[in-house]
Amino acid sequence: MTMEQMDILLNGDEAAAWAAKDVHVDVVAAYPITPQTIVVEKFSEFVANGIVQTEFVSVESEHSALSACVGAAAAGARAFTATAANGLQLMNEILYIASSLRQPIVMAIANRAPSGPINIHNDHTDAMNVRDAGWIMLFAENTQEVYDTIIQAYKIAEDPNVLLPVMVCYDGFLISHTAERIKVFKDPKDVAEFLGGPRKIPKIELMGKEVELSLNPENPLPLTFGPLDLYDYYFEHKRQQSEAMQHAYAVIEKVNEEYAKFSGRKYGNGRVVPYRLDDAEIAIVLMGSTAGTARYVIDELRDEGIKIGELRVRSFRPFPYMDLERYLKNVKVVGVFDRAQDQGMQGGPLFLETRAALYDLASHPKVVNFVFGLGGRDMPPELLRTTMDELIAIKEGKKPVFNRKYIGVRE
Amino acid sequence: MIEQKWRPNLFELAKKPSLFTSGHRLCSGCAAGTIVRMVMMALPNPKRTIIANATGCLEVASTIFPYTAWKLPWIHNAFENAAATASGIEAAFKALKRKGLWKKDIPDIIAFGGDGGTYDIGLQALSGAIERGHDFTWILYDNEAYMNTGIQRSGSTPFAAATTTSPAGKVIPGKMEWKKPIGFIIAAHMNAYVATANPFYWQDLMKKVRKAVLYKGPSFLHVISTCNRGWRFDPSQSMIVSKLATDTCLHPLWEFDPETRTYSLTDRSLYIAKHPDQKLPVERYLETQGRFRHLFKPERRDDLIKEIQERVDKEWEYLLKLTGFS
Numbered sequence: 001m002t003m004e005q006m007d008i009l010l011n012g013d014e015a016a017a018w019a020a021k022d023v024h025v026d027v028v029a030a031y032p033i034t035p036q037t038i039v040v041e042k043f044s045e046f047v048a049n050g051i052v053q054t055e056f057v058s059v060e061s062e063h064s065a066l067s068a069c070v071g072a073a074a075a076g077a078r079a080f081t082a083t084a085a086n087g088l089q090l091m092n093e094i095l096y097i098a099s100s101l102r103q104p105i106v107m108a109i110a111n112r113a114p115s116g117p118i119n120i121h122n123d124h125t126d127a128m129n130v131r132d133a134g135w136i137m138l139f140a141e142n143t144q145e146v147y148d149t150i151i152q153a154y155k156i157a158e159d160p161n162v163l164l165p166v167m168v169c170y171d172g173f174l175i176s177h178t179a180e181r182i183k184v185f186k187d188p189k190d191v192a193e194f195l196g197g198p199r200k201i202p203k204i205e206l207m208g209k210e211v212e213l214s215l216n217p218e219n220p221l222p223l224t225f226g227p228l229d230l231y232d233y234y235f236e237h238k239r240q241q242s243e244a245m246q247h248a249y250a251v252i253e254k255v256n257e258e259y260a261k262f263s264g265r266k267y268g269n270g271r272v273v274p275y276r277l278d279d280a281e282i283a284i285v286l287m288g289s290t291a292g293t294a295r296y297v298i299d300e301l302r303d304e305g306i307k308i309g310e311l312r313v314r315s316f317r318p319f320p321y322m323d324l325e326r327y328l329k330n331v332k333v334v335g336v337f338d339r340a341q342d343q344g345m346q347g348g349p350l351f352l353e354t355r356a357a358l359y360d361l362a363s364h365p366k367v368v369n370f371v372f373g374l375g376g377r378d379m380p381p382e383l384l385r386t387t388m389d390e391l392i393a394i395k396e397g398k399k400p401v402f403n404r405k406y407i408g409v410r411e
Numbered sequence: 412m413i414e415q416k417w418r419p420n421l422f423e424l425a426k427k428p429s430l431f432t433s434g435h436r437l438c439s440g441c442a443a444g445t446i447v448r449m450v451m452m453a454l455p456n457p458k459r460t461i462i463a464n465a466t467g468c469l470e471v472a473s474t475i476f477p478y479t480a481w482k483l484p485w486i487h488n489a490f491e492n493a494a495a496t497a498s499g500i501e502a503a504f505k506a507l508k509r510k511g512l513w514k515k516d517i518p519d520i521i522a523f524g525g526d527g528g529t530y531d532i533g534l535q536a537l538s539g540a541i542e543r544g545h546d547f548t549w550i551l552y553d554n555e556a557y558m559n560t561g562i563q564r565s566g567s568t569p570f571a572a573a574t575t576t577s578p579a580g581k582v583i584p585g586k587m588e589w590k591k592p593i594g595f596i597i598a599a600h601m602n603a604y605v606a607t608a609n610p611f612y613w614q615d616l617m618k619k620v621r622k623a624v625l626y627k628g629p630s631f632l633h634v635i636s637t638c639n640r641g642w643r644f645d646p647s648q649s650m651i652v653s654k655l656a657t658d659t660c661l662h663p664l665w666e667f668d669p670e671t672r673t674y675s676l677t678d679r680s681l682y683i684a685k686h687p688d689q690k691l692p693v694e695r696y697l698e699t700q701g702r703f704r705h706l707f708k709p710e711r712r713d714d715l716i717k718e719i720q721e722r723v724d725k726e727w728e729y730l731l732k733l734t735g736f737s
């Protein structure tokens with residue numbers, strides 16, 4: 001049965017803060033950076049007005065923001081933070097520590113081009129820089145999805161088979177600052193129910209005692225977190241971490257299903273969202289808000305009889321290679337759109353991983369890459385249309401296949 | 412005024428179970444281990460205390476998976492963020508308590524940091540945590556260099572000391588900058604109980620630990636921590652060298668009460684203030700350690716020894732003024 005909801009006008013940042021409020025997180029430690037600032041401001045209002053009992057730690061840097069979240073989560077709290085670009089890069093060291101300590105922290109990222117040159121607008125390079133930090137990375141397409149995904153993220157992160165931190169990424173300004181009418185739960189208690197109440201900390205058996213995986217001083221055996229871990233155990237621990245990420249594939253799907261029952265909203269299978277792919281000969285693969293613009297162009301082309309569809313990657317980590325194989329096995333040409341840099345690579349990160357995922361397909365689709373929108377450069381439907389025309393030409397054998405093209409850039 | 416009447420009693424201390432166990436891999440003679448054991452014995456609520464530890468010798472040597480020397484909940488996050496980690500732990504218990512999910516008192520939180528993790532890379536996070544007023548106790552074990560990575564100079568390394576990045580060369584005789592006055596820097600936040608300590612003067616140290624932990628708000632203990640590896644002396648001399656640091660007034664014992672905004676001298680340093688003839692010349696300290704050997708050999712550097720003595724005298728005079736002695 002879906003829970004009672006209400007319509008409300010929120011931008012993406014406000015939706016992130018609203019979700020953290022409805023989850024009623026225990027600790028928020030965050031530092032402001034455009035375009036994430038509204039998350040911090042909005043949440044501070046909830047605290048100041050007594051709407052939440054959350055402890056808000058106004059840290060002096062993003063490095064401390066994530067460090068405090070690690071301490072809070074290890075102490076047994078639900079922790080939340082938010083950042084973008086330079087802030088995310090300042091956190092880099094602690095990203096790896098948070099995931100290796102298996103702390104189920106959730107972080108909102110209003111994606112922004114990292115310096116330099118300094119820029120405040122959207123691209124995905126900031127997230128791509130940290131794609132191997134051991135975090136689950138979910139990309140939302142719009143404000144509604146930001147809200148829904150942050151709630152889902154806690155359930156994914158805290159799953160005892162996962163226990164990994166989650167980033168919920170959304171396009172800076174394009175989503176963070178664009179007000180949309182969305183649905184939120186009328187009673188935050190319903191969100192608590194979805195999550196199964198306050199955070200449950202897994203217990204392990206240690207030296208014949210049942211011990212909670214936290215800094216709880218009441219534990220029958222006090223735990224040591226973050227010891228020196230050398231060549232005799234480090235490798236096993238890293239393997240366990242990688243297995244947890246493997247478990248996340250199924251958990252993301254399961255949580256997406258459960259959330260659909262509870263909210264009436266569903267995002268593909270949780271990992272990817274297909275659109276008009278059933279009979280498609282051409283497919284585009286992309287993440288974030290551009291997916292909506294692309295669907296508009298796809299509809300136009302479909303009206304013209306072109307068999308084209310879209311596969312939006314929602315979970316970049318873990319990377320849904322099996323979904324890509326499954327949905328793209330019959331297409332002839334795949335255009336991958338990277339809103340991120342490709343310094344010294346064959347193409348952008350989404351392209352490289354997509355092409356690797358499709359390598360074993362007997363159909364051997366042509367896979368090409370478009371790099372677009374860096375530093376917030378607009379991607380209007382007309383420009384998207386030109387890229388799709390190129391894909392059509394490739395399919396018809398009229399144009400040579402290329403690896404990677406920059407689009408919307410001055411030559 | 413912060414009142415704390417507790418006096419450590421050797422008979423009682425001897426009965427306490429050790430919360431920092433033997434088997435750790437600190438060098439023999441390392442004062443860090445001695446300090447931690449004293450801190451553990453002085454804890455007011457040992458069953459309700461959580462430790463955060465910055466990267467450094469203490470962290471590395473006390474926890475090598477699957478072993479741990481700690482019988483208290485303990486977390487190591489990174490080098491520069493023990494204060495932020497402690498903030499998060501405190502915030503968690505505050506929130507959980509407010510929500511009725513934690514029924515007991517909020518645990519006492521102790522953070523251990525070396526001089527690198529305090530004076531240099533960790534200063535920002537520490538200053539931030541103190542400014543925000545978290546109720547935690549920072550214990551700086553100051554061995555005056557980055558020992559864990561091989562004795563590189565830090566903002567705490569004393570003038571003229573040789574380290575691997577401030578070697579005593581033909582032209583430059585060791586580190587040419589003075590030690591950062593970290594205690595005053597932290598005291599200047601005006602909301603923290605601050606004290607210096609020396610494990611040789613163990614009763615003073617333990618009383619201050621008790622005071623610091625019970626103080627509602629941030630507190631900071633600056634404990635001199637001899638390192639025979641980095642300072643180059645025989646491990647058996649650890650406590651003797653430690654004693655000389657205070658007896659020469661290089662590491663005077665004082666405390667700052669943020670409520671009355673007053674500095675006061677304690678223990679040996681109070682005694683020296685009352686009996687100035689008991690103040691030993693710095694040379695007595697310098698000559699015990701290989702890191703200062705170039706001040707004596709191949710030629711005696713009277714100029715540098717004099718410079719150090721004058722600086723110490725000036726700082727001691729300043730402290731006497733602050734504490735109402737002159």
Ligand SMILES: Cc1ncc(C[n+]2csc(CCOP(=O)(O)OP(=O)(O)O)c2C)c(N)n1
Pocket residue numbers: 466467468469490491524525526527528529554555556557558559560565
């Ligand atoms: C960000 C970062 N930079 C550098 C290091 C390497 N490192 C580890 S411990 C250490 C020195 C620690 O010095 P200190 O805080 O004085 O503690 P000590 O080892 O002397 O007890 C350094 C430089 C690190 N772990 N992290």
Ligand code: SF4
Pocket residue numbers: 436437438440441442443468472554558559637638639640641
């Ligand atoms: S190098 Fe120095 S500080 Fe480190 S364990 Fe050895 S004596 Fe202690």
Ligand SMILES: [Mg+2]
Pocket residue numbers: 525526527553554555556557558559
């Ligand atoms: Mg040191």
